[in-house]
Amino acid sequence: METLSKLNHDSIPKPITTTTTTFHSGPFSKLLTSTISELFRFAVVLLVISIQVFFVLHKWNPIFHLLSLTCFFLVFVIKPLVSKPKVYLVDFSCLQPPNFCRVPFSSFLEHSSIIESFDTESINFMAKILHSSGLSEETYLPPALHYIPPITNLRESIKEAHLVLFPIMEDLLSKTKLSPQEIDILIINCSGFCPSPSLSSIVINKYSMRDDIKSFNLSGMGCSAGIIAVDLAQNLLKVHKNSFAVILSTEILSTGWYPGNEKPKLLLNCLFRMGSAAILLTNKEDGKENFKYKLLHALRLQSAFDDKAYYSAIREEDDNGMTGVTITRDLMPVAGEILLLNITLLGSSILPFLEKFRYGVSIFRKRFLHKSAEVYVPDFRTVIQHFVMPTSGRLLIREIGKGLKLGDREIEAALMTLRRFGNQSSSSLWYELAYMERKGRVKKGDKVWQLGMGSGPKCGNVVWVCLRPIVDESSKGPWADRIHQYPVLPVHQGN
Secondary structure (H helix, E strand, C coil): CHHHHHHCHHHCCCCCCCCCCCCCHHHHHHHHHHHHHHHHHHHHHHHHHHHHHHHHHCCCCHHHHHHHHHHHHHHHHHHHHHHCCCCEEEEEEECCCCHHHECCHHHHHHHHHHCCCCCHHHHHHHHHHHHHCCCCCCCECCHHHHCCCCCCCHHHHHHHHHHHHHHHHHHHHHHHCCCHHHCCEEEEECCCCCCCCCHHHHHHHHHCCCCCCEEEEECCCHHHHHHHHHHHHHHHHHHCCCCEEEEEEECCCHHHCCCCCCHHHHHHHHHECCCEEEEEEECCCCCHHHCCEEEEEEEEEECCCCHHHHCCEEEEECCCCCEEEEECCCHHHHHHHHHHHHHHHHHHHHCCHHHHHHHHHHHHHHHHCCCCCCCCCCCHHHCCCEEECCCCCHHHHHHHHHHCCCCHHHHHHHHHHHHHHCECHHHHHHHHHHHHHHCCCCCCCCEEEEEEEECCCEEEEEEEEECCCCCCCCCCCCCCCCHHHCCCCCCCCCC
16 A cells, blocks of 8 residues: 555545544534533532532431432442443464465566566566565465466465464464364454355364354455454354354455556555464453453444445456456545544544543534644543554555554554565454564553454454453464564664
8 A cells, every 4th residue: 555655645645634524523423422421420420529518518317428329339330330241352363374485575576577467567566566565575475376377266265264274273272272162153254255165164164163153254344354353253242141252364365366467456466465363252251360351442434335435445357357456546545534533433432531622622623613723633542552553554554653643662563564474454453463462562451452444445443451461472473483573673764
């Protein structure tokens, strides 16, 4: 996406700038409702205090103190706790792709030049994208794409699915000491590959899972599908008590390879790389002292109702019948609009009252008083300690960080994940979290915000709170062998 922006400087994303969009009335209403609710709660607290003072001054019977305090406690303390079912993240695993899948730039470009389907202009274009993308020489492509020409048939795609799904599933089961027969819900998200039987059926068959397991397969939902899967899982866990839910997030790249010469379709060849993640969620209370995180908030938005947004990233055939994903110049401004809406709605749920009030006043001033006035950008660092954002491109990461008032440290995980592994679609967010854990930065009580954006366009968020110290991660996960090499450079250098 970064390279696309460089092709047209006017399309550089402004994720949370002050541009007025058709979304503003909804967020403003939501924010206004939230602010009024905060004021109401504050007023009730003042009322209760006033009543208590009145009782004391008039020396009324202590039973009146007890009744008023009991009503306040039941309505404002007990009810919110009882009405919110808890969802926990027990643990997660990320794939460490095998070394034989590594693809240096030189190998990628040499193989591409040998393939007769690419002309010289396309090779030069892909070379430019690679060298400006933020990727390193250590990213990975599946075996099917190492052949000359690449093999993109069904059989190879099934092999790739086995390669990326089975190792992380087994690692997750080993880490959590869970049996496949104990899994109640299975969700697999993969945007571009939807075989029959489904990917979830392939996993159920491999591990001989129960006949009553509730399985789901999400396809065509892009890089935000991992967050969508978490939202789906938490809704299912509200209904199915005392259950375990496993999410497998990946992308099968062999089906997404584009062998043509249309530049907007060549971007995915260069930016997307191997990766997968397995996540175990539960609503069980037993053993929660060993669980890593608790889910605090989940939010999903989309703008597919708008034609401009809908066609900004779409899979289609070119003039020669070759299938690929077209990324248009509309994608950046569209993504900026839905991101602005997303941040507004999430902020209305998690930001402190003062930040919401400042933002609401600035929106009101811009809409009704001074059209040229700037909108106040809330400081999410007042409530969030760790930010996990899309690895769609170096420039996009920096723009999101700039818009959210984040420093180099907050965007480091995203930039280093992009460099080390490339854009892994929906699983990238878990590699970022693994980076933070491996660096020893996530502490008990810290809040983690995962932000996913994908075709549609769709935007999804989850906010977690860390439940225990994250220890013994030094020898685990995809970062274990070379975390000491990162960050490679001060993250403010380069574009």
